[in-house]
Structure formats: structure tokens, C-alpha cells
Amino acid sequence: MRQKIIAAAIAAAAVVAAPQALASEELNFDAYRQMLADGNPAELFEMEGEELWTTARGPKNATLEKCDLGLGANVVVGAAAQMPRYFADTDKVQDLESRLMHCMDALQGIPSAEIINGSFLKGERAKVAALVAYVVGQSKGKPIQVDLAHPKMKEMYAMGEKTFYYRTGAMDFACSSCHSQDGKRIRATSLPNITTSKGAAEGWGSWPAYRVSNSQFWTMQHRLWDCFRQQRTAEPVFGSDVTIALSTFMAGKGNGHEAVWPGVKR
Amino acid sequence: MANPMRIRAAAKEGVTEVRVLMSHVMETGQRKDSSGAAIPAHFITELVAKHNDKVVLNAQFGPSVSTNPYLAFKFNGGAKGDKVTVSWTDNKGESRTDEVQVA
Amino acid sequence: MKKALLLAPLALFASVAMASDLDAKVAEMMKSSFKANGIASLDRQVQDEVQKACSSPTQPDAATMKRLEEAQLATVKWPEAGNYTGGDWQEGARIAISGRGLTWTDKTPDNNGGGCYNCHAMDPKEVSAGTIGPSLEGYGRIRGNSEEIVKYTWGKLWNAKAYNACSDMPRNGFGKILTETQIRHVMAYLFDPASPVNKQ
Known part of the structure; x- marks a missing residue:
């Protein structure tokens, strides 16, 4: 009997405490993110990517050590912070993923079409993500x-x-519909204001990230693809101009701010 | 074959802190795929950590542990250059062992 | 001196031409960078008048806004015999909570949610409500149920652009996101005194 009473009291306390906890903590993912920073499972993907970089693969049985990410062949340190960038050899602006895809094609003979027409988290596109x-x-x-x-x-x-x-699609949404004001949320998810330099850096600099809710590692290409899905447009092509243009805009706007790479997300 | 673990071990004032990130699906057996079929359980059941050859931690894992588990623990002793070995075994009998030197 | 005067209008002309060039390039890219997938066809990449007019950081001038709004208002389908009632607030709650529908992973273009909670607070007990749109807590309790407010609400739900051409809110009825029956349920969720939206 006594035990029962205690149990009831605890339950009541929990019920009272819950809404407050929700209001102050559930809507704020930062504390949780800090706890995870030490053991961000994105590191598992980093390890896989590091190994892939030096593994001879593809029809040409070559490594990626001759890949130039903008700072010279095989220079990886600091390269991502300066992308997207203009590459003279392709005469194109490329983000990290499209540059890696180019290197895999040119050096290893892995056809880009295989990645462009593939699916996220699968096959060669998953390999690109690990390299990212x-x-x-x-x-x-x-x-x-x-x-x-x-x-x-x-x-x-x-x-x-x-x-x-650019507003389009079944619900008239543009990126700006959700990302042009400070302090706004969709449901419980905080939205960076990408029209400001700080907000653009928050958006650009916290992806790629490990998503705890589905245990997946998402690159910026993957993030943008899902933004467009929820925006109710048609499907953006992997590495297409629209993804490079938005990436260049966000990265350029966020210039000077520190990036949290790789991030960790709900 | 299972993917490697990420292990870091650091000794400070006679105590070694070990941090381990494991790559594992940790499927509970309770979930269903898009066609409604149950996804078979697949999770780590046991983890053993050794300092050189001495067992310092023996842990039972279950399906309530998240995908890609993270484990941090400390043990008394250990010095720079010592060996820390972590092994896990899952319910399908797969296993993985990785080792690092204490920093 | 004369040369300088001549040059200025030319420079202005060049920058205007470049801007419209860029617009054309972007419109082209919004098609060429996408592919159709399931119910999400490439038609979605073509802007209508309202979408086009509201695709910059600044909205069009007042006269343009008014013209667009009048055209959008003309698309609203008003209920038979001016009867806005008959909805079920519990059904309305389900529609307001669901943010599903119309993505390329949805099998059919029907059975969509309204996604109201993505942007609006409604039931004060729901903590996980978005803040992009204004709070609708106590909607009917605060605003009453005069014909004017009821009619406005129906129109707003059917085609939000009829009242603000550049509103962030989707055009639920006009865009076939929600059916007339579903809109009736959402009306009940907003106005019914028994609805949690109107509880304190």
C-alpha cells in the first residue's frame, strides 16, 4: 500500500514537471547536442571516409590521393571550409560532393552517372557521403x-x-518562407535565418551532420534534397546547379563564421 | 564484417578514461519495414574491455541501446603506451575487437 | 559632359538587362535541375502569377498586391447556401496536426494534412507548435462567430493569397491541398466552443 502511494506521488510529480521541462528543454536541442559532441557518431563515417580516400578502387584501381579539392592534390586539411569554389580544370563551381564525384570519375573511373542516378545512403553515393x-x-x-x-x-x-x-510548387514555398526571420520554428525545430550572415553560417556550417533520430549521416546535398521534398517541388538532381547555387549563396553569406563540422542533429 | 570502433583512451593522475564509439545497427526486433515485415533483432549482447590482458569492464548490452552506441568509462591505473582492447559480440554471433594505446 | 550623361542611362540599362537575364537563367535552372518523381511533376517548377510576384525580399507595390488579391479572391469556392457549419472539430484536429502530403514520397495527391501546427499555435496544450504564423489559440473564443469573421476564415483557409498576395500560407482549397469537407472540419476546430483551441 505504502509503495503504491509513493509511486502515485512520483507519477504526479512527473506530470506536473513535464510541461515545464518540455517548454524549456524539449524545444532546445543545444544541450543535447553538447552532450553528444564528444561521441558524435559522425566520427564513424569520418573513419570510413579516411580509409576510402587511400583505398585503390574503381575500374582504374586508384586511390583519391591525386584528388585536388582546391588546395592542391591530396590536401584535405581546410579544403571543405573553402568550398564551394571555382575549379579551373572543370571550369565549374563545385561543392564538396560534386568535386568528389569528379575525382572518383577522373581518377578511379567510377562513373558520375552511377552516383547521380543512385539513392542517398546507398552504393557509391553512400561512399561519397563517407568521404564528405x-x-x-x-x-x-x-x-x-x-x-x-x-x-x-x-x-x-x-x-x-x-x-x-523562388516560390514554386504545390504549397507556394520558397526557402525564404521558413528561413528569413530570426527566432522562428517549424513545430519544435528552430530555423536559422539564412538572410543574415550568422544564420547562413548556422545553416551551412551545421551540415553535414549525424541525425540521431534515424542514425544517418546526411550531407548538404541530402539536406537540400529533403528541404525541396518538404517544399513540395519536383526532385532536385544530385549535384545539380540549383544545389550548387544555394550552397554557394549560403556559404558565401556565412563567410567568416566558424563551422561545426560534422554536426549532430535531432 | 563489422566496421571498426573508434576508441580513445587517456591516462591522467592514475586514472584512465576510455571513450568508445561502436558502429552497429542495434536493431531491436520490434520494428517493421515498409512492407510490414518485422526487422530481425540484431544487437550487441556483450562488451569486454581489457587493460593490457586484464579485464576492466564486462558489460551486458541489450536492444534498448541506441544505434552506433557510445560508451565512456574510467578505470584505475593505466599509463601512456599501455594497451586498451575493446571487444563486442552480438546476438548473431558477430564480433569485433579493436585496440588503442593509452595517450 | 555630354558623354557622361549618355553613359549613365546606358549603365542603368545594362544592369537591368543583366538582372532579367539572371531571372531567366534561374527560371530555367529551376526546371533543368529537377526531375519528376511520382506525383511531384515538373509542372511544379513553373511559377504562377502570385508565386512569381512574391519571389523577392520585397513584395510588389500596393496596386499590384491589390490586383493579385482580387484575382485570388475570385478563386474561392464558398460553401453552399452560406453554410459554414457541419464540420467535426476532432477531424479538424487530425488535419491540423498532420503535415503529410504532396511530396514525391506520397503515393496519391489526396489524403493530405493541413500542416497547421507547422506554423501556428492552436491548442494551448500542444507545446510543439511552430511560430512562423500568428498564434491561433482561442481563435473562435476571441474573435466570435460573426458572419464576417467566419467568411474571412473560410476564404483564408481556401486561398490565403486572397488577403495577402505574398502570404507564407499555402492555398489549401485552391491548390487542392485540402478538400471542402476537410476545410469544414478545420473551421470547426477553430470555431467550435468544444474544440481545445477555444479552451483556456
Whole structure:
């Protein structure tokens, strides 16, 4: 009997405490993120990517050690913080994923079409994600530093900004519908204000990330793809111009701020 | 074959702190796939940590532990250069052992 | 001197031409960078008048806004015989809570949620409510149920752009996101005194 009473009292206390806890903590993921920072499972993907970088693979049985991410062949430290960037050899603005895809194609003979037409978390596209984890991990604590001087970078940035405000699809949404005011939320999820430099860095610099809710590692390509899904547009093509343009806009806007790479998300 | 663990071990004032990140699906057996079929249980059941050859931790794991488990613990003793070995075994009989040197 | 005067209008012309060039390039990219998947066809990448006018950080001038709003208001389907009642607030709650529908992973374009809680607080007990739109807590209790407010609410739910051409809110009825029956249920959720929205 006595035990029962105690149990009831505890239950009552829990009921009273819950709404307060929810209001102050459930809606704030930062504390949880800090707890996880030490054991961010994204590190498992970093390890896989690091091994992939030096493993001879593909029809040409080559490693990626000749891959130039913008700072010279095999220079990985700090490379992600300066991407997207203009690459003279392809005469294109490339983000990390499209650059890796180019290297895999050119050096290893792994056809880009296989990645573009594949699915996230599967096959060669999953390999790209692991490589992304490794490369961004080598820019930990570095400020975002994207060089917008080249005319093609300027144009990509301008197109990204226009795209950010481009309303379309079944629900009339643009990126700006959710990401142009400070302190707003969708349900319990805080939304960065990407029209500000700080907010753009928050958005750009906290992906790629490990998502605790589904135990998956998501690259920025994956993040943007799911943004468009929820925006109710048609499906963006992996590595397509729209993804590069938005990435260039976010990274350029966030210039100078520190990135949290790789991040950890609900 | 199972993916490698990420292990870090650091000794300070006679105590060694070990942090382990394991790569494992930790499937509970309670979930269903998109076609409604149960996804078979697949989780770590036992974990053993050794300092050189001496067992310092023996843990029973179950399906309530998250995917890609993270484990941190301390043991008395240990010095720079010592060996820390962590092994796990799962319910399908798969196992993985990784070791690091104490930093 | 004369040369300088001539140059200025030319420079202005060039930048205007470049801006519209860029707009054309972006509109093209919004098609070429996408592919159809299931119910999400490439038609979705083409803007209608309202979407086009509201795709910049600043909204169009007042006259344009008014013209767009009038055209959108004309699309609202008003209920038979001016009868806005008959909805079930419990059904309305389910619609307000569900944010599902119309993505390329949805099998059919029907059976969508309203996604109201993504942006609005409604039932004061629901903590996980978005803040992009205004709070709707106590909607009917505070606003009453005059014909004017009831009619406005129906119109707003059917086509939010009829009242603010650049509203962030989707056009539920016009865009076939919700059916007329579903909108009736959401009306009940907002106005019924028994609905948790109107409880304190």
C-alpha cells in the first residue's frame, strides 16, 4: 500500500514537471547536442571516409590521393571550409560532393552517372557521403572562407540568392518562407535565418551532420534534397546547379563564421 | 564484417578514461519495414574491455541501446603506451575487437 | 559632359538587362535541375502569377498586391447556401496536426494534412507548435462567430493569397491541398466552443 502511494506521488510529480521541462528543454536541442559532441557518431563515417580516400578502387584501381579539392592534390586539411569554389580544370563551381564525384570519375573511373542516378545512403553515393565526413572533419574549427571573386562564383551566388526567394510548387514555398526571420520554428525545430550572415553560417556550417533520430549521416546535398521534398517541388538532381547555387549563396553569406563540422542533429 | 570502433583512451593522475564509439545497427526486433515485415533483432549482447590482458569492464548490452552506441568509462591505473582492447559480440554471433594505446 | 550623361542611362540599362537575364537563367535552372518523381511533376517548377510576384525580399507595390488579391479572391469556392457549419472539430484536429502530403514520397495527391501546427499555435496544450504564423489559440473564443469573421476564415483557409498576395500560407482549397469537407472540419476546430483551441 505504502509503495503504491509513493509511486502515485512520483507519477504526479512527473506530470506536473513535464510541461515545464518540455517548454524549456524539449524545444532546445543545444544541450543535447553538447552532450553528444564528444561521441558524435559522425566520427564513424569520418573513419570510413579516411580509409576510402587511400583505398585503390574503381575500374582504374586508384586511390583519391591525386584528388585536388582546391588546395592542391591530396590536401584535405581546410579544403571543405573553402568550398564551394571555382575549379579551373572543370571550369565549374563545385561543392564538396560534386568535386568528389569528379575525382572518383577522373581518377578511379567510377562513373558520375552511377552516383547521380543512385539513392542517398546507398552504393557509391553512400561512399561519397563517407568521404564528405572525412573531408569536413579536416576543417573542424575553421571559419567558412569562400572566395567569391571569380565571375562564375559571383553568378552562382546571385543565382543562389534568387533561388532562395523562388516560390514554386504545390504549397507556394520558397526557402525564404521558413528561413528569413530570426527566432522562428517549424513545430519544435528552430530555423536559422539564412538572410543574415550568422544564420547562413548556422545553416551551412551545421551540415553535414549525424541525425540521431534515424542514425544517418546526411550531407548538404541530402539536406537540400529533403528541404525541396518538404517544399513540395519536383526532385532536385544530385549535384545539380540549383544545389550548387544555394550552397554557394549560403556559404558565401556565412563567410567568416566558424563551422561545426560534422554536426549532430535531432 | 563489422566496421571498426573508434576508441580513445587517456591516462591522467592514475586514472584512465576510455571513450568508445561502436558502429552497429542495434536493431531491436520490434520494428517493421515498409512492407510490414518485422526487422530481425540484431544487437550487441556483450562488451569486454581489457587493460593490457586484464579485464576492466564486462558489460551486458541489450536492444534498448541506441544505434552506433557510445560508451565512456574510467578505470584505475593505466599509463601512456599501455594497451586498451575493446571487444563486442552480438546476438548473431558477430564480433569485433579493436585496440588503442593509452595517450 | 555630354558623354557622361549618355553613359549613365546606358549603365542603368545594362544592369537591368543583366538582372532579367539572371531571372531567366534561374527560371530555367529551376526546371533543368529537377526531375519528376511520382506525383511531384515538373509542372511544379513553373511559377504562377502570385508565386512569381512574391519571389523577392520585397513584395510588389500596393496596386499590384491589390490586383493579385482580387484575382485570388475570385478563386474561392464558398460553401453552399452560406453554410459554414457541419464540420467535426476532432477531424479538424487530425488535419491540423498532420503535415503529410504532396511530396514525391506520397503515393496519391489526396489524403493530405493541413500542416497547421507547422506554423501556428492552436491548442494551448500542444507545446510543439511552430511560430512562423500568428498564434491561433482561442481563435473562435476571441474573435466570435460573426458572419464576417467566419467568411474571412473560410476564404483564408481556401486561398490565403486572397488577403495577402505574398502570404507564407499555402492555398489549401485552391491548390487542392485540402478538400471542402476537410476545410469544414478545420473551421470547426477553430470555431467550435468544444474544440481545445477555444479552451483556456
